[in-house]
Amino acid sequence: MSKIIQFIAKFLKVFFFGIIPFILLSGGSKYDLESIKVEKGTCSFNVDGVTSFHLEGKATFTKKIEQDKFGNTIDNLLLSFTSVDGGEKQTLEFIIASTKKMDNGIPVGVYKIKHLDRLLNKFNGVYGFADLSGISELPFFIKSGDVIITENFSNNVDGKLEVELENANGESLNVEGSFNADIKV
Numbered sequence: 001m002s003k004i005i006q007f008i009a010k011f012l013k014v015f016f017f018g019i020i021p022f023i024l025l026s027g028g029s030k031y032d033l034e035s036i037k038v039e040k041g042t043c044s045f046n047v048d049g050v051t052s053f054h055l056e057g058k059a060t061f062t063k064k065i066e067q068d069k070f071g072n073t074i075d076n077l078l079l080s081f082t083s084v085d086g087g088e089k090q091t092l093e094f095i096i097a098s099t100k101k102m103d104n105g106i107p108v109g110v111y112k113i114k115h116l117d118r119l120l121n122k123f124n125g126v127y128g129f130a131d132l133s134g135i136s137e138l139p140f141f142i143k144s145g146d147v148i149i150t151e152n153f154s155n156n157v158d159g160k161l162e163v164e165l166e167n168a169n170g171e172s173l174n175v176e177g178s179f180n181a182d183i184k185v
Contacts, residue, residue: 038180040156043081045092045177049165051135055090057083059181061157063105074099074124077106077157079147079181090135092175094128094147094161111147113163130165130173140165140173157181 038044043059046052064076074097081092098106114125128142145163152158158180166172 038178040180041182043083043177043179043181045081045161045175045179047132047173047175049173050171055081055083055092055175055177057081057090059179060184061181062184065105072099075105077149077152079157079179080184081179088133090130090132092128092130094126094142096126096147096149097124099124106149106152108149108152111149113142113144113146128163128165130175132173135173136167136169136171138167138169138171140167140171143172145175155183 038059041059043055043057045055047055058081060080062078062080064078066074066076068074077096077098079094079096083090096106096111098111100107111126113128126142126147128147130140132140143164143166145161147159147161147163149157149159158178160176160178162174162176164172164174
């Protein structure tokens, strides 16, 4: 009888001190970047590369329709992100140009970065730059990545971006995060 009690006691110790904590720890909530929503008119980006920091600030956009001499129309969406960190202004801007026809301009979707080896005239794709005071005297220009527009209304544009920026010295920055831009007035 004492061997049965010892067996049950050992089993309960293993169960309560080994198995239950493992189940509780493995079922914990995970941090999900996809579900993060930022407040209206703001942006939140993680920047890694030459230096690592978090960039939060104001997000605005403007929409413009251009027509070339052949009558082709191109919708342009200019996204502007600004932050004042320690008295220094930091700016990221992206231009998305699309020939797709939509009522609200640029349609919802993933916009891949294209290599730009000419002027922006008749450009269809994404172009961007960053002027990050305190990080580098040289501006960073977009090299690769995606800008994802998840919602596009007349007064609000919501989305995410994952891009790599590079300056003339070959220093690169990876920028990843979310934005919810207000129309610029």
